[in-house]
Amino acid sequence: MSIATVDTSQHPNLPASTKTLFDAKSKKKVTFEEIAKKLGRDEVACAALFYGQAKPSPDDIKNLSEYLGIDHAQLEEQMGGFPDRGKSVEMPPREPLIYRLYEIVQNYGYAYKAVLNEKFGDGIMSAIAFSTKVEKETDKDGVVWVSQELGQRDNRLPDAGQHPPSRQVVALHQILDFSTQDTKIDMELTLNHVPITHASRRSERLKPLDAGQMCIAMQ
Numbered sequence: 001m002s003i004a005t006v007d008t009s010q011h012p013n014l015p016a017s018t019k020t021l022f023d024a025k026s027k028k029k030v031t032f033e034e035i036a037k038k039l040g041r042d043e044v045a046c047a048a049l050f051y052g053q054a055k056p057s058p059d060d061i062k063n064l065s066e067y068l069g070i071d072h073a074q075l076e077e078q079m080g081g082f083p084d085r086g087k088s089v090e091m092p093p094r095e096p097l098i099y100r101l102y103e104i105v106q107n108y109g110y111a112y113k114a115v116l117n118e119k120f121g122d123g124i125m126s127a128i129a130f131s132t133k134v135e136k137e138t139d140k141d142g143v144v145w146v147s148q149e150l151g152q153r154d155n156r157l158p159d160a161g162q163h164p165p166s167r168q169v170v171a172l173h174q175i176l177d178f179s180t181q182d183t184k185i186d187m188e189l190t191l192n193h194v195p196i197t198h199a200s201r202r203s204e205r206l207k208p209l210d211a212g213q214m215c216i217a218m219q
Contacts, residue, residue, distance in 0.1 A: 008022070017079045022050060041060075060079075134148050
């Protein structure tokens, strides 16, 4: 079983609670999936609490304290404030796995923007009113893919304020071996929780794409 750890000496911008939580997690030898079940949260949301990128509820602090054997008063003091988001990752990121997520935005950021503007109008997506999950998928050829789903609230600008907020879901599928260029990106958009379109692009296996090869196929 693989257990995620962190060396806080290499990440000076992380809050004090990060070391407290990760030390207890390592000592107990539990995964984020196991901790998340105790919290009643998704494992990515749980991990975000550890990195100080989300605000815990009083129940989160209580459950973490009890499950990981951390003094409640200490944890409450360390996690009781408001998150100082965005400091946990340098930009551009140097960690290869995180860089792949950054690379998706570099390559497809304007493509996402164009499609989102056409489907939702002028506005932005929320990174706070936000949900996400990670799954492991195996295709018919036995290739393992990383499946990441991002659910974000659609925040319209005032001139479109007559429209009710909606929830947008972006599903990213990436091959597990990052040394290859075989990727598939699916973007599923929902308006008021009703799916309205599906877009996908998949490269030829193990061959990098250039701009002339890239397309978005509407289904």
